[in-house]
Amino acid sequence: MSGVIPKPIGISCHSKNETNEDNQQMEIPKTFDPKSVEEKWYAWWMENGFFRSIPDDREPYTIVIPPPNVTGVLHMGHMLNNTIQDVLIRRARMQGKNACWVPGTDHASIATEAKVVALLKEQGINKKDLSREEFLKHAWVWKEKYGGIILEQLKKLGASCDWDRTSFTMDEQLSEAVLDTFIDLHKKGYIYRGTRMVNWDPAALTAVSDEEVFMKEATSKLYYIKYKVEGTSDEWITIATTRPETILGDTAICVHPEDERYTKLVGKKALVPLIGRAVTIIADEYVDKEFGTGALKVTPAHDKNDYELGKKHKLESIDILNPDGTMSAAAQLYVGQDRFHCRKAIVKDLEEKGHITKVDEIKNSIGYSERTNVVIEPRLSPQWFVAMKEFSKPALKAVVEGEVNLIPDKFINTYKYWMENVQDWCISRQLWWGQRIPAWYDESGNFVVAKTEAEAKAEFAKKGSTGSIRQDEDVVDTWFSSWLWPITVFDPAAIRNGKANINADLKYYYPTNDLVTAPEILFFWVARMIIAGYEYVGDKPFSNVYLTGIVRDKQGRKMSKSLGNSPDPLGLIEKFGADGVRVGMLLCSPAGNDLPFDESMCEQGRNFSNKIWNAFRLVKGWTVDSSAAQPDVAKAAIDWFDAKFNQQLAEINDHYTKFRLSDALMATYKLVWDDFCAWYLELVKPEFVDGVSKPIDAITYAASAEFFERILKILHPFMPFISEELYHLLAERKGLDAMIVAKWPEAKSFDAKVISSFEMAQQAVTTIRMYRSQKQMSPKEVLELKVAGNPDNKFFPAIQKLANISSVEVVKENPENAYSFNAGSTNFFIPSSGSINIEEERERLEKDLAYNKGFLTSVQKKLANERFVANAKPEVIDSEKKKMSDAESKIKAIEAQLANL
């Protein structure tokens, strides 16, 4: 622990009472340099344990990170996702909550195993030549060496995770929890073993879940192949298929029962070309009479629908493929050839023998493995499943009833649909990297589920089986471990100890508050976490799920490594600063919307950092004169900004509550850039006389510094580094007084009249500036200003200062020969030294008059409409009445001006 606050870089730190030296401006660089600042503060936050969370009596605020693949490197999606989490966690921390953000990585069995296999191959080692133990040793070495780079990268972004809690889904304890879960669910009857048609990845040699298969549109050849009807000399039945090699596994031909073309053939047999196997011609309504020839070949071992047909008609199933996608002995021909080679070969042979009658081109979709990008093969194999139908019900209910909120809520529909049609979950994977399935087989193939070999033996012994036993070779699906993540990161023993005995951490942090993740994994991760949460803790794992969009390039393509269209996130941080990149990403990305990313967004963020930096340079350059009187303009400015700040803060808070982070950021941005910098600072800025800044009075200085501090606080969740740096540059801080734990400002009540009154002044200033620019007058040229009637004069000094007005004079009579305009409902006049163009003025005023008269008639018409008055709400009618009286007075004013010309 070091309580020493790092020294600000590049500038000397003056206390506010110190006199300004002429060259001080020179000491502060003109632009903000993020790099050194970022390293310095991140290290300091770490050293002093600001990210650390331990249960105490504060309200917890918890986020568990969606664990990135341990093999992963930071990409733009992670940047967006983790920036959002950091914004939420930092604000919660400032609100005085015990903020806990748990980081970690996922072992990602298929992805990681593929990487390790590839690396071993480079070293000339073939996985097949290794034992399981040897392979795993290599894998762990790899993991220790290269894994988790991504977490280091997150630090560069400013992620304020509690790194002491870093978890890995294959940590010993977390793995044990996976086994506990498997055993428990098996005991409860949810987990079963069965032979099913699964998505087989012939490259990774494993089953993958439906979610890991992506479909690609393709143009395929549809081959028409004729089969001879058995016992005839020249009667044929023609089928159509895109996969001619699978005819070797045919066990039937199926036609529609009402298809007259084929009724007489049903029940007869046809001969599979080349091999001459006789298969029965059956009838089933599943067949589409219109497609192809209306006759379908049935290959139960290699097609999901055929498999179902096979079950229904009790057909034999012939598996003609080896696990690696080559033809098996059962195919009889082409044995050992790859499936795609075989396809070419068999087409050639069929053509030669005259079996191909036609070839069409059709569009269809083909499933590819998300992991290895090879064509998925439907394959029959024994696998482990979780029965989902009953099990998932609480998770459906939780979302539908709003126990768990999806943000944006448009995803509820999709979620509901999926959960209502949920399929059993195939959880076994034919891999080594992962939690090995705790099932054991005896010599006759019976199995028991048990945590250890000894327990398994004991189980078998009870059944009277005493021979040698072996453990299932497979591991569980990665999601079968990550669905426990919100539980096991806090209490890995929760599953075996049971709901009643969960530890203090889990009790304190669970349910977590918000989960920030991508919609793609809503089903296979989010939904399953909810299921596990209710099953094992009896409560939801989180209250809100913030779904981010996909980061795309300018052309709307998904950013991917293969396209090479993803900018290097660390390069962006290098170029624009972490704060700049964070702001850039968040400015235009409401929840659930895709983010078409462009570097210019980060540029805007960088510019914003710079703006804040320069505001600081201004304030820091002021010399305080404690004997100076506070000017009226400064006093008014302080009143206004205080009101404005509170008004905007309430809005910002509201945006946060609704998870509208880009809106919260935009409101913050405008408050800082427009209200604070462009208006407030300009108003209180001391005058320059003879090239030297006059000193500022103590009251105004103190107020400005305090405002600056408030500004920094609301900036901090978005821009942690610059806000921490300036917090320390603005004043000397002692001990662990830091921005990261500063108190989030309270939104106090404010006087709305001050704000509207200042709006009048702003309007006046803008109009006068426009007047100057139209007259091609220099801003330096001083003008006079007259005001008619009995105006609100609180902000006249403000107008005077910002519009370069020598004096604002209140007059009874409208002055002649003057440019006149309205701001609010006040009439202003700029007396003209020369002659004004009367025609031009008249035209301008008449246009204004016409608009207001038109507006008035429309309001009057509405108010005269009986049905409007009868049907509209009273407040609507009141506001219409107010509009009418406002318009009337405006019209009167313009008319007076016109009369004056």
Next chain:
RNA sequence: GGGAGCAUAGCUCAGCUGGUUCAGAGCAUCUGCCUUACAAGCAGAGGGUCACAGGUUCGAAUCCUGUUGCUCCCACCA
């Protein structure tokens, strides 16, 4: 094939349960400024029949129906 969602300035998006000082913001564009915090800036300005066609209503960007276009999810006719 089934379902969901979207369509508002050049771009990215606000616009809550219908009410013309709501047609808005940021960026980009244009004009004028190197004004001692900031040219990564300052001061101004222009830009949209709210996809199209109907309908409900005193009143529609906002509700309903249809059309067109786009996106996503689910299924997969071999």
